[in-house]
Amino acid sequence: LAKTTQPISMDSYEGQEVNITCSHNNIATNDYITWYQQFPSQGPRFIIQGYKTKVTNEVASLFIPADRKSSTLSLPRVSLSDTAVYYCLVGGPSGSARQLTFGSGTQLTVLP
């Protein structure tokens, strides 16, 4: 199983860039890396997904080094509404769905 490790919590201030790193040392060749955001009393919500190098969408960027043993979610200019728990998940279409287990996530708190 591609177990993931993330920091338990992070604090930031409004307007700053936030980088959250996830370690996944035994990622498989066909695995993708997916990040989710969860607000209280809601289910996790898809943010971004990547396989290698860099992926960017309207809300975040995902940086994946060549060895793919880690990944970094980058949130530009965070606001108070970005306070949430962020999870990284590793898995792929050729792997077992049983592998889709989440770690404990990173609680991001954005301060005014």
Next chain:
Amino acid sequence: DAGITQSPRYKITETGRQVTLMCHQTWSHSYMFWYRQDLGHGLRLIYYSAAADITDKGEVPDGYVVSRSKTENFPLTLESATRSQTSVYFCASSELGTDNSPLHFGNGTRLTVT
């Protein structure tokens, strides 16, 4: 509207009672999942289903039963509820089998076993 809905949103039951949590999706995704979320444990996979009539255990299946007679529904049953099953339960769906589609989650059912 297309989406994934869970019911009930809140449920209180007594130890030993049977309770069923419902999950319905309108995308016709092949895969469906049940997770539980407890403080300090993140999301843990209980059961998943790759298609109608195909189910398999996840990380924490003991005490739970699932069925999937129709693609769009994936109920989770606690046959004899215990206090340790007090948790927030999330259902999710995905098209994992055909591409790397991400998981789409419902808003959860908060279950309290007294």
